[in-house]
Structures are given as C-alpha cells and as structure tokens.
Amino acid sequence: MxxxxxxxxxxxxxxxxxxxxxxxxxxxxxxxxxxxxxxxxxxxxxxxxxxxxxxxxxxxxxxxxxxxxxxxxxxxxxxxxxxxxxxxxxxxxxxxxxxxxxxxxxxxxxxxxxxxxxxxxxxxxxxxxxxxxxxxxxxxxxxxxxxxxxxxxNQNFNLDWKQRKDEVRESFGILVKKRQDSSNYDTTNLAPLDPNGPIFWGKPPGSGILDGDLNSNVNGNHILREKFEKYAKIIYRFNNSRQSHNDDFQLTKEFIAIFQNTTDSKYRQLLDGWEIIDNATNQSPNIVEFSKKYLENQFLSYVDNLYSKNPSEGLPTNVNKIRAFIDLKLKTGENTWKFNNLTIVNGIPVWALIFYLLRAGLPQDALEVVVNNKLSFKKVEQSFLTYFKAYVTSPDHRLPQEFVSRLHTEYNQHIKNTLDSDPFRLAVYKIIGRCDLTRKNISSITLSVEDWLWIHLMLIKDDMDMDDPVYERYTLSDFQHTVVSYGEYMFKNYYLQALLLSGQYELAVQYSYKINEIDAVHLAIGLAANGMLHVSSYKKDELISVNDGQTRINFVKVLGNYTKSFKYSDPRIAVEYLILIALVNEKEQIEWAYEALRELILETKEFTILLGKINSEGIRIPGVVEERRPLLQLEDQKDFLYKITEQAARRADEERRIHDSLLLYQLSEEYDIVMSIINKLLGELLSSTDLNQSLFRLNDNSETNYVLMAKKLIEVYINNIEISKKVQARNKETCIVLLKLADIRASFLARQWQNTLQQIEDLDLIPFTDESSTRKRAQEFTHLDENILKNIPNLLIITMLCISNIIKQLNESDYQSLTKKQQIDSLKRVAKNCMIYAGMIQYKMPRETYSILINIEVGL
Known part of the structure; x- marks a missing residue:
C-alpha cells in the first residue's frame, strides 16, 4: 500500500x-x-x-x-x-x-x-x-x-552516550577514571593510562623519542593549557637558576604552590607527595630513617594543631600535648575509655602515653614518663625500664643482644597472649624489641595509614646477620613488597605517599599517571632533580623495568612523551623539558638528551628559534638550544655545533631533506659542506632543465631557487673573511662558474645570440679560436668539477645554436660586404673547433648530444 x-x-x-x-x-x-x-x-x-x-x-x-x-x-x-x-x-x-x-x-x-x-x-x-x-x-x-x-x-548523533559524557568531562579537565575489573587487579602494573606503550627507534615518522603515547593534549582545553603554562614557567625558572648556579630556587616548593588550595582528594595526594619530596631534600639518604622522621614530625604537627584548638590545663609541654591528644581520641566519657584494659595511672593510660610519645618522635619524653611511673609497673614489667633506657640511649635505637633475648622471652610468656593485656603495652614491646615479626600489625589498636607505615618502618632492620633467624628478618625490601602487595585498594588516597615513604619513587611516578599525566611528569622531574630517581636506558620499551633488583624508570620516555603534544606549538618550551633528560648526570642520559633535541629540530624545522641564524654579515645569532649549552655539558661552542647541529644536518642529509640539511650545515658553520651541496644542486638544475625552459619560477626567492640561493651564499662567503677561510677555493670557483652558466642560460632564453656567445667565450670552458688548445681542453675535461662537467654538453649545444642563429640572421640581411663574409667565416671556425672538441669527448657525453651537434653543423 x-x-x-x-x-x-x-x-x-x-x-x-x-x-x-x-x-x-x-x-x-x-x-x-x-x-x-x-x-x-x-x-x-x-x-x-x-x-x-x-x-x-x-x-x-x-x-x-x-x-x-x-x-x-x-x-x-x-x-x-x-x-x-x-x-x-x-x-x-x-x-x-x-x-x-x-x-x-x-x-x-x-x-x-x-x-x-x-x-x-x-x-x-x-x-x-x-x-x-x-x-x-x-x-x-x-x-x-x-x-x-x-x-x-538519527543521522548525526549515533553516539555511545557514556563515551560522550567522558569526552565532555575530559574537555573540562575532569579526570575520567578508567574502569578496572577489581578481581583481576595487578599491583605490579599501576598505570591504566598505559604509559608503557612501546616506542621503536628508527627513521620512520612517529617512532622517535618525541612520539609517545601521552593521552593528555596540553592544547586540548583551557584548563589543561593553564596548568601546562604554570608548570612551564616553573621549569623555565628552574633551568635559569641551574644555569646561573643559583641555589635559592626551590623547585619542590614551587610545585607545592600549585596544589596548595586543592580540595580534591586525588590531588591532595600530590600535595602530600610533594611535601614528602620537599622534606627529603638535603636529608639523610637512608629511606627508613627519613620516612620515620617525616611521619613523626607530621604526627607531632597534627598534635600541636589539635592542642591549639583544644588547650588543656598545665604548661604546653610535649607530654601534656600528647595527653590532650589521648583524651580526645581514647576517652568516651569522664572516666571511661574506648579500651577496657588500659593501664591507668593517675588518670592517664601510661602505655598509650609512651606509645604516642614514641610515635611523635619524642623518645626522651617517653623515657621520663617511664622513669616517673616505674613504681606503677607490674612485676613482669619491672625490667622494662632497663630495656627502654638502653633503647633510647642507643645511637641507632637498638637493644643489646642480651636484652633482646630477655625481652623476647618476657613478651612471649607474659604479654603476647594475655587476654586482658594493655594493647599499647604490646605495641611498645613489639617496637623496641622487634618482637613477633611474623605478625607485624597490632589489630587491637585502630591505626591510621600513617601509624601503620610508621610501625613497619620501626620494625625494619637492614643490617641483618646471617645467623639471625628468618622470623626476625624484616628489611626495607620486605616492606616495599608489602606496600605494593596491598596496593591502591588498601591504601585508597594514601597510596602515593606510601610508595614515596617506602622509597619506591619510580612506582610512585607510574601510579601518579592514574591521577594526572601532566602532574606525573613533573613528579618525575622533581624526583630526578633531587637525585631520588633510578633511570633505565631509553632502549627499554617499558616505562618501568627491574634490573639487578633495582626498579628503574624510563625518564627519557617520560619527557619525550610529554613534549609530544606541544613540540610544534611551543618548541621553545619543549627544549626546556628535553634538556632535563640530562638532569640524571649519566653519560647515556646526556647522549639521549642530545638525540631528543636533534629529533625536535628535524621534526619541527624551527631552525631559527632552536639553533639561531647567521645574518647577512655572517654574524651568528644563537637560538634556544645554544643558549642552554651549559645545561647540556656543552661548554665549548664547537662541541655544541658538532653534537647537535651538525649531527642533525647529517641526519637530514641521509633522509634527503636537502633544504633542511643546507640550513643546518650553515648553522653548524660547515660552510664548505654548504658550498658543496649548493654546487651539486645548481649543477643538477642546469644540466636537467630544458634549454628552452627558464631556471626561475613565479615567486622564486633566495630560499626556494638554487640560483638565487647560490648568489646570496657566494656573496657572503667571499665578502666575509672568516667564512671565506673555511671554504675551499675550488668550491668557490665552481659556484662562480655555475652562476655564469646560469647567466648564459638566461641570455640564451632571451634570444640574445651575440651576447650569449660572448659570455661563453669569456667563460673560457670550450675552445673558440685557438685550434691548438682543443686537444688540451679535451684532456682537461675529465679534471673539471663534476658539477661543471655535466653542463659542458648543454654549453656546446647552446654555442652551436647561437652560431647557427647569428649566421642565419647574417644570411637573411640585405647588405653584402666583406665584413659580413668574415663574420660568417669566423663563426664557422668557432663551430669547427667546438665539433673537434665534441668529437674528442663524445663518449663522455650523453649519446644524443653529438648527434644534435652534427645536425646543427650541417645546417650552418
């Protein structure tokens, strides 16, 4: 129907x-x-x-x-x-x-x-x-x-709306968290944004250091661009301070300022992470000691802040502050506590006070509490004062072996399994005696993540004797594996801090890619600047690798990937980041920095910005890369020109990027190579262009036309004495001859037969009137520069055609005179000399050239 x-x-x-x-x-x-x-x-x-x-x-x-x-x-x-x-x-x-x-x-x-x-x-x-x-x-x-x-x-919006929503969120700079199947969560691979995508080294485009897989395009939206510019300004000032040897610039504090007012829990991790790194600057290289001290200071600061808001009676001593903290956290009423089995002395849970004084890094205050309350200890605890005094006074807070054995016995017999035991007493014994390491957690006490980390750090002993039993061994490596095995799921928004405090800086960078990729890159920079990052070779495809038990990060890849999205829009800023590859003062990393810069130069073609220029007077004006030479350990300009500019020129030459190689050789001050290249280009242009075709095109200039380019270069190279010294005389002479050949072509195309013939005679490449020199010229033919040599056949044809046309004009003229006959005879002698010369070298010329010359001669 x-x-x-x-x-x-x-x-x-x-x-x-x-x-x-x-x-x-x-x-x-x-x-x-x-x-x-x-x-x-x-x-x-x-x-x-x-x-x-x-x-x-x-x-x-x-x-x-x-x-x-x-x-x-x-x-x-x-x-x-x-x-x-x-x-x-x-x-x-x-x-x-x-x-x-x-x-x-x-x-x-x-x-x-x-x-x-x-x-x-x-x-x-x-x-x-x-x-x-x-x-x-x-x-x-x-x-x-x-x-x-x-x-x-229906026609235009066939969309996956979930995907569309994520795209809109990303366009406003809102992090879209990739979903994972929690049942298949792998704690060894913490970067769902896949920063581990492989990069293959080689010549094809899109496969170099600067072509990685960073998902965030810094030019994608206003929010990302604003963050990018904030970071770029900091990096620029950081490089300035390094170059001027100014130690006043504090990189980590600059980064902290970016996150100072953040309320997002994910970004709060980064703020806390930067504070850890900032505290680690110029601190003990011992990760365990630094992390313990950091957590203790953090806790004490928290207690101070809490006390200032809730002041109690008495002087604001450390002990009174901790007592106030305990009252707020453990008391449920006037005389009631969260724990029924606390040891209360004069209204104070004494073991909890000792524990939290240790937690705040106040062992001397804790010792005073123990001494003041020694009469309150139970019979089985009487020897504790001896142990604790030995622990506090020891430089490394370690008990003598004899005390360790006795303390372990008392712990196992009287404390460990006592049902009504004070949980804080158990915690104190465990900490000072490193007791029962098979169970490092204290389940009866509610601990924060920071408390948990601190207790584990207190139990670590890296200087283990081989005779120590297995159950008493707990090293930093063991702790690191414990943190990673728990993973992000257990630590929630404290996982970054846990990785940093356990000394797993490389994994911290990898994990921070999940929070924000741009922030992750700068976290890596901050760690590298403080000498805290172990780097791998760029040849490795992975972002993270493990060599000889040491986790390493591909720092070259981190920075190369980051510059991918702005290397064309902001090449100056890209330079500021790529020179940071050399922050890790290793020979291989420095070489990769050179390679990354060469790649940037060749891909962006921003030669003037990056490498500078040489003006018409031959004076060198440096570019961005040259200005940063000291940061690349290239104090000598010749070293810079060779390792950066000339190597880039050679690469361009290998890839047959003629114009690029010319500019780069010019900037590397390899003027003789420049002249050799321009001679070759000009010689090929003259020999391959039809005689009735112009050597110039519409809108040609000195950067697009080889004739104009050669004229400009020869003028600079001859007039500038310093440059002229660096160019071989033969190359300069060849260029001058080729330019004269170009002038001859222009006169010939304008049908100026007489003028063209005069220019050829003045050039003195082929025999005109001197028959005796013909054989000599033929012998010299093979010694000519190859760029001139390939143009001799065309020069002979032009000569013969000019003679033919002049004779034709003379024959067609009405007047008859002896002079006219003499002119024709003279021209025919020149033609004869040219033919004799051509006959001697005919097998060194294209096959058809001699045939053309014979046909022209027959018509004379």
Missing amino acids: NINSQISSDTMLSAFQNDAKTSGSTSKSSSKLFNELLETSKNLPSTSSDLGAILLSVNEMKKRAQEMRKTIPHDSNHTKAHYLLAGSGLEFHEIESSLKNLKSSELLTEQRVAQGYNDGDLDTYLHIKKDENILSSIEQSLSLAAKDFDNFI
Missing part, C-alpha cells in the same frame, strides 16, 4: 463515521455496519512514523472525505477498497450499499449547509474555518519540525 492509499484509508474511515452520525436517514444496519468497520480497522497495520498522527477536526475530516469522493469515478469498482478492507471480515457488496446510503446522506448535509449560509451563518462558518486552518498549519509545522529534528539526531 503506498502512502497516499494509507492516508486516504484513514481519512475515509473518519469521514464515514461522521457522515453516519449527521445523516438522519441512515439506517441502523448501516450504523452497525460502520461501527464494526471502525472496530475492525484497529487491526490494520499502523502507518509509518513519517506520516505522523492524524488529529483533525470534524469539519476538516468531512472536507477531506468529500475531496476524496470527488476523485473516485462513479463507475469505480473500488479496487483500492478491496485491498484496504481485505481481512476485515466484511462483505464488499454490503460496503457498496452502505456507500450509496451515505451518498444520499451527503446530499442532505450539503443542502443543510447551504440553508445555513442563507440564514446568515456564513461569517460564523468562515470564522470557524479560519481557526481550523490556523490550527492545522501550526500542527503541521510542529509535526514537520519534530520529524526533521528526529531525522537529524
């Missing part, structure tokens, strides 16, 4: 129903029949969505029914109705009779309408009709607009 049929059918059903209601003469059987028809029509297939809904007034339906009836011939066999009503259960002859009854009813209705007009209701009818037309137009417009909008959406 076509669309018109569908519309007609639906409209007819409505019209039939209305006509049946208005006609008083319609029989009950007809009404019943059409009621059945109406009900049955509900089983018909619905129209397509393109038709829209039919919402018409009664008068509009009557009008459309009348128009449709007019289009149906009187003798119609109602074929379409057959299709329409097929399967409806109605007999067609019954329908036909009903239609006849409706027709008579229609005549009655028309008569009544006509009478209504005569009765003065025409204005009312027209008013109603107008309103119906307006409403109909509005409905039709809305329907079409809705349909067009739906079609547009």
